[in-house]
Amino acid sequence: MGVKDINVAVIGAGRAGLIHAHNFRKSVPYARLAAVVDPNRAAAERAAKELGVETWYGDYREALRDDGIDAVVVVTPTIYHRDIVVDAARAGKHVLCEKPMAMNAEECEAMIEAAKDAKVNLQIAFMRRFDASFQEAKARLDAGEIGEPVLIRSLTRGPSTPQPWMYDLKKSNGPLAEVNSHDIDTLRWFSGAEFAEVYAIAGNYRCPEAAETYPDFYDNVLLTARFDDGRQGVIDGALSVQYGYDSRVEILGTEGVIFIGQLHEKTIVTARRNKEITRPFMNSWRHLYKDAYLAEDIDFVQSILEQRSPKVTGRDGMMAVKVVEAGNRSIRESAVIRLS
Structure with missing residues (x-):
């Protein structure tokens, strides 16, 4: 008897949603894109047409009532994650939920419990764990090639102006959540430890249109951390930087250093008569992590078929959310925040 395909519905027809949808449409073995969902019905219909x-x-909720759907991918604004994931789990659907997992740790706990009670998989979409360079770096770390890691530094800077809803920290939790959730998970994954304390500073330098209505919005943030085993971490996040998409990691050990990330999108280099050399800068996360998104989607389906836990769990998502909460509190209070 052959393996039954996993029928997947993608909830959210924005940029990231369409990446997942295209993967499930044609590139994920034993998976079938069964439906797309978006509260903007025109966007949903347009996406369905594009995807065929x-x-x-x-x-x-209509998708959850569809008995032919086995799993959902949740790619909506964070404020909706808890309700959608809990409802999906109760409907017996496996869930791949985009980061950030939820608005606070209590919501994360509800999502984890719902998936546990329904005996369905809940995977959080930290796709960098599926990137080939990140995986090789982890293997080299585990093999002791640079001794013991002492300091892990991760940065993510995006070129785009935020979506208007992101200015409201009550709806987005700010760039620490929307941009730097991946960096937080990177530090946890590479260190193998938990955040013990954080101190963060932030400011709004490039988005003046947000300042009057949302005075607490920040487009630049720096977070320093101490882990529960004494190691150190640094996270650098920025929005609307204009120059390109910038994602890099540095792991300093007792006997060496590992660098991850590249600034260039293409290998072409141009030299001109003015004696300047130019090379295209990385333009988008969609290009840089294209293969990682696919590997993540493939592993999600494999975890369902193999009846095993996903490689990135609800707990991983919740621990990142706890750091976001602590970092935003540190910004508000100008204080070091200790995590329990």
Whole structure:
């Protein structure tokens, strides 16, 4: 008897949602894109047409009532994650939830419990763990090639102006959540330790249109951390930097250093008569992590078929959210925040 395909619905037809949808449409073994969902019904219909699928919904609850759907990918604004994931789990659907997992740790706990009670998988979409360079770096770390890691520094800077809803920290939790959740998970994964204390500073330098209505919004943040085993961490995050998409990691050990990340999108280099050399800068996370998104989606389906826990769990998502909460509190209070 052959393996039954996993029918997947993607909830959210924005940029990241369409990356997942295209993967499940044609590139993930033993998976079938069964439907797309978006509260903007025109966007849902447009995405379905682009993807060549017949079924689309304007309300995620309609998709959850579809007995032919086995799993969902949740790619909506963070404030909706808890309700969608809990409802999906109760409907017996496996869940791949984009980062950040939720608005606070209590919501994360509810999502984890719902998945546990329903005996479905809950995977959090920290796709950098599936990137080939990140995986090789982890293997070299575990093999002791640079001794004991002492300091892990991770930065993510994006070129785009934030979506208007991101200015409201009550809806987005700010760049620490929307941009730096990946960096937080990177530090946890590479260190093998938990954050013990954080201190963060932030400011709004490039988004003046947000300042009057959302005075607490920040587009630049620096977070320093101490882990529960004494190691150190640094996170650098920025929005609307204009120059390109910038994602890099440095791991300093007792006997060496590992660098991850590249600034260049293409290998072409141009030299001109003015004696200047130019090379295209990395333009988008969609290009840099294209293969990692696919590997993540493939592993999500494999974890369902193999009836095993996903490689990135709800707890991983919750621990990142706890650091976001602590970092935002540190910014507000200008204080070192200790995590329990």
